[in-house]
Each structure stands twice: as C-alpha cells, then as structure tokens.
Amino acid sequence: MSRPGKWVLFVAIGTLASGCAGSGPLKTSAxxxxxAPEDPLSRLIASADARLSGGVEQSRAGHxxxxxxxxxxxxxxxxxxxGGAYANPKVADAYKRTLEAIQLSEFEAxxxxxxxxxxxxxxxxxxxxADLPVAAGTPSEEARRIAEEALRIEVNDVKIEINxxxxxxxxxxxxxxxxxxxxxxxxxxxxLPRIREVFHSEGIPQDLAYVALVESAFKTGAxxxxxxxxVWQFMPATGKRFGLKQDWWVDERSSPEKATRAAAQxxxxxxxxxxxxxxxxxxxxxxxxKVGRSLDRHGVDDFWELSRTRGLKRExxxxxxxxxxxxxxxxxxxxxxxxxxxxxxLTFDTVPVKDAVDLRVVAECAGTEVGQIQMLxxxxxxxxxxxGRAWNVKVPTGAAEPAGECLANLPPEKRVTFxxxxxxxxxxxxxxxKMYGTSPAAIADANGLTRGKTVAKGAELIxxxxxxxxxVRRTAAVVRTASAQSAPHARTGDDSGRRVTYKVRRxxxxxxxxTKYRTTIRQLKTWNRLxxxxxxxxxxxxxxxxxxx
Numbered sequence: 349m350s351r352p353g354k355w356v357l358f359v360a361i362g363t364l365a366s367g368c369a370g371s372g373p374l375k376t377s378a379x380x381x382x383x384a385p386e387d388p389l390s391r392l393i394a395s396a397d398a399r400l401s402g403g404v405e406q407s408r409a410g411h412x413x414x415x416x417x418x419x420x421x422x423x424x425x426x427x428x429x430x431g432g433a434y435a436n437p438k439v440a441d442a443y444k445r446t447l448e449a450i451q452l453s454e455f456e457a458x459x460x461x462x463x464x465x466x467x468x469x470x471x472x473x474x475x476x477x478a479d480l481p482v483a484a485g486t487p488s489e490e491a492r493r494i495a496e497e498a499l500r501i502e503v504n505d506v507k508i509e510i511n512x513x514x515x516x517x518x519x520x521x522x523x524x525x526x527x528x529x530x531x532x533x534x535x536x537x538x539x540l541p542r543i544r545e546v547f548h549s550e551g552i553p554q555d556l557a558y559v560a561l562v563e564s565a566f567k568t569g570a571x572x573x574x575x576x577x578x579v580w581q582f583m584p585a586t587g588k589r590f591g592l593k594q595d596w597w598v599d600e601r602s603s604p605e606k607a608t609r610a611a612a613q614x615x616x617x618x619x620x621x622x623x624x625x626x627x628x629x630x631x632x633x634x635x636x637x638k639v640g641r642s643l644d645r646h647g648v649d650d651f652w653e654l655s656r657t658r659g660l661k662r663e664x665x666x667x668x669x670x671x672x673x674x675x676x677x678x679x680x681x682x683x684x685x686x687x688x689x690x691x692x693x694l695t696f697d698t699v700p701v702k703d704a705v706d707l708r709v710v711a712e713c714a715g716t717e718v719g720q721i722q723m724l725x726x727x728x729x730x731x732x733x734x735x736g737r738a739w740n741v742k743v744p745t746g747a748a749e750p751a752g753e754c755l756a757n758l759p760p761e762k763r764v765t766f767x768x769x770x771x772x773x774x775x776x777x778x779x780x781x782k783m784y785g786t787s788p789a790a791i792a793d794a795n796g797l798t799r800g801k802t803v804a805k806g807a808e809l810i811x812x813x814x815x816x817x818x819x820v821r822r823t824a825a826v827v828r829t830a831s832a833q834s835a836p837h838a839r840t841g842d843d844s845g846r847r848v849t850y851k852v853r854r855x856x857x858x859x860x861x862x863t864k865y866r867t868t869i870r871q872l873k874t875w876n877r878l879x880x881x882x883x884x885x886x887x888x889x890x891x892x893x894x895x896x897x
Contacts, residue, residue: 389438392429399421400419400422400450402418403417404449416882423443423869426439426443426446450881469569471570472567472571472573473565473567474563474581474667477667477670481520482520482665482666483516483669486512492515495514495676497680498677501679501680502679508555509652511652513665514669514673514676516669517672518673521674522684528565529674529677530686532561532566533681534689534690535565536557536690536691537692538694539604540690543557543608544557546608546609547612550609552616555675558671559611559629560579561674567579568604569726578599578603578607578726580611582601587601587607590613592606592607595793596812597733597735598728601727603727606727614632618632618636621636622636622640624650627639627651629651630651630660630664633663633668634660634661638660639654639664642654642657643659645659651668655668694723694724698740698741699714699752699755700738701738701740701755702738703736704734705733707725707733709755709758713751713754713758714743714744714747714750714754715751716744720744721741721742724742735810769808769886770809770885771808772805775803776788780811784811791812794809795809847891847892848890848892849889850888850889850891851888852885853885855885858873861883861889861891869881872889875889876890876891
C-alpha cells in the first residue's frame with residue numbers, strides 16, 4: 349500500500365454548525381424578555397422570542413427534540429393568544445417571523461447534519477512516511493545507550509533493532525514530529541489496552557499495537573490519499589477480505605474493535621507467510637505480493653538486507669524502523685522528554701435500535717453531546733444508524749437503560765430528520781436525482797438498490813440531499829411561502845367539515861397546509877395526534893375543511 353504525501357503534524361477539523369439567519373426574534377434573550385414592557389402583547393411576543401432563542405440554542409447543540417419542544421411552545425403562545433395568532437396585526441407579524449425562523453433553523457440543522465452528509469475524514473499519518481529523512485545522519489552512542497535502557501524497562505515480545513535507521517526515527521519523534529508524536533501517544537490511551545487484549549488473544553506481539561500510531565496516530569477517521577481508512581488503515585479490498593463491512597451507511601474500517609481484530613488476523617496471516625515480523629510489517633505496508641517478489645528477486649530473507657536493495661519503495665523502508673522507534677519511545681517516554689497524559693480508555697454500553705435513528709436524537713436520549721456518540725460509533729459514516737436494519741449503537745457507560753427506554757418510545761416523527769420520496773408512475777432514479785439535486789448513484793446506495801434497476805411505483809426511498817445545494821434552495825422557498833401567508837380563516841376546532849386526506853409534499857409545512865385548508869396548526873396537530881410541528885414528505889394527514897376545491 350504505497351501512499352506518498354506529507355506527514356501530518358497538525359490537523360484542523362471543520363465542525364458543522366448551524367445558525368438561524370436574519371434578525372428579529374432570534375436576538376431576543378430570556379433577559380430581554382424579563383425586561384419587556386408591561387403591554388400584554390409585547391410580553392407575549394417577548395416570551396415567544398425567548399422560547400424561540402432557546403430552541404435555536406438547543407438545535408445548535410444537536411438536541412433536536414428539545415429544540416422542537418421550545419419551538420412548539422413559542423407557537424403555542426401565539427395560537428393561544430386571545431383571538432388567535434392573527435387577531436392582532438402586531439401579533440400576526442411576530443407569528444409569521446417566528447414561523448420563518450423555525451423553518452430556517454430546522455432546515456439549517458438539516459444542512460449541517462442531515463443524516464446523509466458523510467463524517468469528515470482526517471488526513472492519515474502514513475501519507476508522508478516516504479518523505480521522512482530516515483537515517484540521514486549518524487546517531488550518537490548516547491542515543492544508542494538510552495534506547496537500550498528503554499528496552500530493558502519491560503519485557504519485549506518482539507525483537508527490536510537499535511540500528512541507525514531506528515535511532516534516526518527516534519530523533520524525528522523527539523524533534524520535528526515531537527508534538528504530533530506526543531498527541532498520538534496521549535490519544536492512544538483510548539484504545540491501547542483493548543488493542544493489547546485483542547492481539548494477545550490472536551497470538552500477536554502486543555508491542556505491535558504501535559503499528560496503529562505510525563499508520564494513523566490512533567485516529568479512527570484517518571483517510572489516506574489512496575483511500576486506506578481507520579486506525580489500521582485498511583484498503584477497501586483488504587478490509588472486505590477480513591470481514592469489515594463497507595457500505596453507504598457503515599465503514600467498519602473505522603471501528604476500533606472490529607478493525608483491530610481484522611488487523612491482528614491480517615498480521616498473523618503475514619507472519620505465517622514470511623515467518624518474520626519485520627517482513628510481515630513490510631508486507632502490511634506494501635502488500636505480500638510485492639515483498640514476496642522482492643525477496644525472490646534479490647535472494648535475501650531479511651528485511652534489513654532487503655531495505656538496502658531497490659526491491660522496496662522508500663515508504664516501506666522507512667515504515668518498519670518507524671514502528672521499532674515508536675515502540676522504544678513508548679516504553680520510556682520520560683527518557684525522551686515526553687510528559688504523556690493518556691486519554692482514558694473508551695468505555696461504553698450498547699443500545700439496540702431498529703432502522704435509521706438520528707445520532708442527535710440518540711445523544712439527547714443518552715444525556716450527552718452528539719460528538720460523544722460519534723466518537724463512540726466512528727464506523728457510522730452518516731449522522732444516523734443504518735436504515736433498514738437493526739444496529740447496536742454505543743452510548744456512554746451507564747446510559748443504556750435511559751437511552752434504550754427513550755429510543756423505544758420515540759414517536760415516528762422524531763426518529764429521523766431524513767427526506768423520503770414515494771415513487772410515482774414514470775419516475776426513475778435519474779429523474780429523482782434531478783428533482784432533489786443529488787445523483788442516481790447516491791439514491792441507489794442509500795437504499796441498497798442495484799444501479800440501473802427500475803424503481804417500482806409506490807416504493808418509499810430515502811433521498812440523500814446534498815447539504816451544499818438543495819437545502820439552501822428549499823430554505824429560500826420556505827421563506828417566500830411563510831412571508832406570503834395571509835391570515836387563515838381559522839376553524840372553530842371541530843371536525844364538522846369535509847374530511848380530506850392530504851399527502852405531504854416535499855417542502856410542505858404545517859403552517860402552509862393550515863393556510864391552504866383554512867385551519868390552524870393546532871387543529872392539524874390535534875386531528876393527527878402530532879406532538880411536534882415537523883412533517884415529512886410522503887406522510888398522510890387527515891383534516892376537515894369547508895374549502896371548496
């Protein structure tokens with residue numbers, strides 16, 4: 349797996365955050381509400397604005413259920429006002445602006461993490477091994493003595509060489525790569541104890557746990573330029589060979605547990621082939637075929653001899669001594685001036701879920717932040733558990749019972765924030781991709797479809813909308829709709845009118861539907877037993893109207 353590039357010392361990871369655009373009610377805080385004038389209408393608007401601001405804050409934190417509760421309370425204040433939300437022009441204007449703000453906030457939350465945007469990868473440490481100046485100078489005898497002392501601190505279960513190449517790598521870790529190496533050692537605390545357990549169970553030297561440091565700096569999201577991924581940097585084909593699932597929803601190469609087990613099995617198979625751990629490591633980097641052919645061509649049976657020929661690329665020649673050096677320094681970091689505070693071992697409970705569940709909702713049910721859920725479940729490529737299958741989602745230790753109860757009792761409208769589409773006659777993946785601003789391949793992958801296969805009428809598809817384009821257009825359309833609303837002729841709240849079954853279309857809101865049928869959001873919620881204000885494309889609503897079509 350030859351992967352040229354530049355060594356990663358620092359990585360800046362962009363975080364997705366959403367904010368509500370515009371001015372008006374969003375800038376009103378609870379403190380402002382407390383200082384509101386005594387005018388009842390002003391107090392009403394200030395109270396609703398405070399609820400709205402609270403909802404936006406909860407949405408930014410990824411707590412979608414709490415955000416919706418705050419939004420609902422804001423709307424209820426207007427709907428319960430004397431005469432309703434449209435009885436007074438001042439209140440009606442504030443109500444419309446609140447509807448706009450809620451719709452903007454919800455769509456921007458969708459754009460920031462709609463369940464379809466893949467989690468951002470990080471550069472892989474392995475990308476620049478080829479360019480490091482290994483064995484560029486002559487190491488001192490003092491450096492050799494310190495390394496030998498470090499190896500005597502504890503028993504080694506793999507033979508470590510103290511040669512010029514290894515010592516020069518130690519110098520790199522102490523010098524230009526110092527910050528990177530220190531951070532990697534600290535991060536390794538999350539995974540090293542479990543890696544050692546797995547390696548011991550598979551008959552692999554536990555010292556080889558530090559292969560992961562050189563490969564990825566213990567970053568589960570590391571992705572090389574050649575598409576190797578995860579802590580152990582498995583290429584797609586090799587990962588599948590050792591049982592690591594990779595599909596649109598999941599990439600188990602990023603699972604520390606599963607990928608570590610696969611890495612141990614791969615290393616064991618390489619050792620069985622070459623009967624030498626250094627050659628096995630070289631093959632882990634370059635591929636067993638490349639190493640085997642080079643040994644035959646040059647008539648040698650030792651890695652260090654082979655590295656002095658032209659049989660291996662520079663990356664592989666540097667790779668093995670870097671692992672030896674990492675093991676030496678990790679055994680005695682204080683001798684090399686490192687003050688390492690290992691991060692605590694990741695512990696977790698698991699909660700079974702069915703179908704796609706938004707990880708922000710999982711975080712809310714588990715009483716934690718969505719970032720913690722993502723860190724515990726790095727194999728999930730999207731901001732959701734996989735659709736159409738059961739999944740054991742990891743939650744912080746001790747959170748399984750409350751999270752499981754919360755998730756089991758989620759109403760359908762709160763399970764996901766995905767967009768779905770019910771296929772009509774004549775629609776194809778190509779036509780749907782144009783409609784939603786995505787690609788036929790993305791729709792096929794999201795739904796487990798064979799590309800080019802005809803989609804049956806009435807099939808409900810998950811639509812992976814590109815957050816960089818489609819949500820922006822939808823948001824603009826919603827703003828125009830909300831701003832153009834005129835006061836609906838509210839019904840009295842009974843169901844004496846003509847019964848209508850309405851199928852929700854893409855971009856529909858309860859406010860727009862209520863306006864169209866001259867009723868209220870509250871009445872729509874009552875008729876359909878809705879707890880929130882969100883509706884998804886394809887849902888059917890029951891309503892009663894006197895409108896003449």
